[in-house]
Amino acid sequence: MKLWVAQHLNPRRYISTSFITPVGRHGGEICPFLTNQQGSARVPPNFAEGRSRPFQPMEDLFMSQGKFIVVSGGEGSGKTTLVHRLQTDFPGARYTREPGGTPYGEALRVPLLDRMYRPVPWAELFLFMSIRAQHVEEVIKPTLAAGRHVICDRYMQDTLAYQWYTRLGQRSPSQIMQLAEAAGFPQPDLWIYLDVDPEIGLRRRQQTGDMNRIDREKIEFHQHVREGFRDLFNYADYIHRGRLIDANQSPDDVYRAAHQVIDLLLT
Numbered sequence: 001m002k003l004w005v006a007q008h009l010n011p012r013r014y015i016s017t018s019f020i021t022p023v024g025r026h027g028g029e030i031c032p033f034l035t036n037q038q039g040s041a042r043v044p045p046n047f048a049e050g051r052s053r054p055f056q057p058m059e060d061l062f063m064s065q066g067k068f069i070v071v072s073g074g075e076g077s078g079k080t081t082l083v084h085r086l087q088t089d090f091p092g093a094r095y096t097r098e099p100g101g102t103p104y105g106e107a108l109r110v111p112l113l114d115r116m117y118r119p120v121p122w123a124e125l126f127l128f129m130s131i132r133a134q135h136v137e138e139v140i141k142p143t144l145a146a147g148r149h150v151i152c153d154r155y156m157q158d159t160l161a162y163q164w165y166t167r168l169g170q171r172s173p174s175q176i177m178q179l180a181e182a183a184g185f186p187q188p189d190l191w192i193y194l195d196v197d198p199e200i201g202l203r204r205r206q207q208t209g210d211m212n213r214i215d216r217e218k219i220e221f222h223q224h225v226r227e228g229f230r231d232l233f234n235y236a237d238y239i240h241r242g243r244l245i246d247a248n249q250s251p252d253d254v255y256r257a258a259h260q261v262i263d264l265l266l267t
Contacts, residue, residue, distance in 0.1 A: 064147040067265055068140065068186055069093075070155040071258070073194030074226055075215050076201025077247040078254055082194070083153045085255050090151070090262065094143045097153035099128060101135040113212040121167035128159050129179070136185055144186070149266065156180055157191055157232060162214070165228030166221060173235060190265050191238065192258055193229050194247035198222035201247075 073079040080097075087095055099109045111117050112127050119127060132155070143150050156177075164170045198219055205215050232238045245257045 066093075066144040066147050066149045067189045068144055069149065069151045069190045069192070069262060069265070070157060070188040071151065071153055071192045071194065072155065072157045072161075072229065073247055074196055074198055074201050074222055074229070076204035077194035077196040078204075078251055079194050079247075080153055081251060082255060082258055083151060085251075086151060086259070086262070089259060090149065090266070093149040093151050094139070095151050095153075096135070096139055098135060098155055098158070099131045101131075101140075101152075102138045104134045104138075105131040113214065115213045115216065117213070121163065124167060125159065125163040128163060129183070132156065132159070132185060133183055136183070140186065141184075151262075152188075155188065155191075156185055157193070157229070157238070160232060161225050161228030165231065166224040171231070173232070177237070187237065188241060190261065191242045192261065193232075193242055193244050194254060194258075195226070195229070195244050196247040198226055 071079045071083055083095060083097075087093075098105070099112055100106045108127060108131050112119070112124070112131075140150055140152070160173050160176065164173065164176050170176070202215070202219070202222065205211055230244075233242055233244065243261045245254055247254055
């Protein structure tokens with residue numbers, strides 16, 4: 001009997017690790033699939049509708065893979081402050097940032113954000129993608145494979161909002177996401193978007209006195225970036241991964257909201 005099962009039941013055909021149940025424009029719920037606490041199989045409602053994620057080999061289910069968490073937001077949203085505060089409560093995670101994260105990325109970060117340089121939109125886009133490719137292969141993938149969580153300050157979602165949507169005026173993310181998939185960029189398990197009114201965010205940035213080239217763009221630019229971030233919640237890949245947090249509120253309130261959604265993922 002065991003031999004027959006091994007020969008005829010290919011786990012790559014029958015095992016799926018999760019199904020997605022959208023619950024609204026700005027949020028979603030991940031429904032784990034395998035068994036319930038009593039050991040019987042449970043099938044989420046949309047299994048019958050054919051909207052499951054790709055099948056995953058059974059042997060992969062027993063690997064301890066780290067979780068990938070991304071924090072995004074407009075200028076002055078407080079994302080970097082949030083990431084620093086999270087290090088106290090989740091000390092075992094690897095904290096990193098984009099642009100940067102590797103010696104290669106940190107070297108390119110300077111000309112990319114310096115006011116001395118004005119890269120054309122396509123050059124700016126591919127500079128970010130180049131930094132990300134190095135970051136993914138050198139830091140993100142090895143860390144996740146080792147079972148550690150990764151919390152990243154900016155990632156692909158920021159490139160979509162800033163460069164793809166705002167600089168290049170593209171509305172559908174499908175083309176650039178095909179490139180990201182071909183490059184092997186992993187999707188985050190959780191994407192936290194800190195939503196702030198650009199006027200409030202830029203006032204915060206001005207108070208710090210540390211304004212880079214992108215910070216100094218006109219208010220219309222930052223308003224378009226905000227639209228780009230929000231528009232991502234219209235697409236299936238982000239409905240279930242994304243959580244929008246109101247970043248107009250105090251840093252303590254933002255921290256508590258973010259901590260809650262991260263804690264739910266990691267526990």
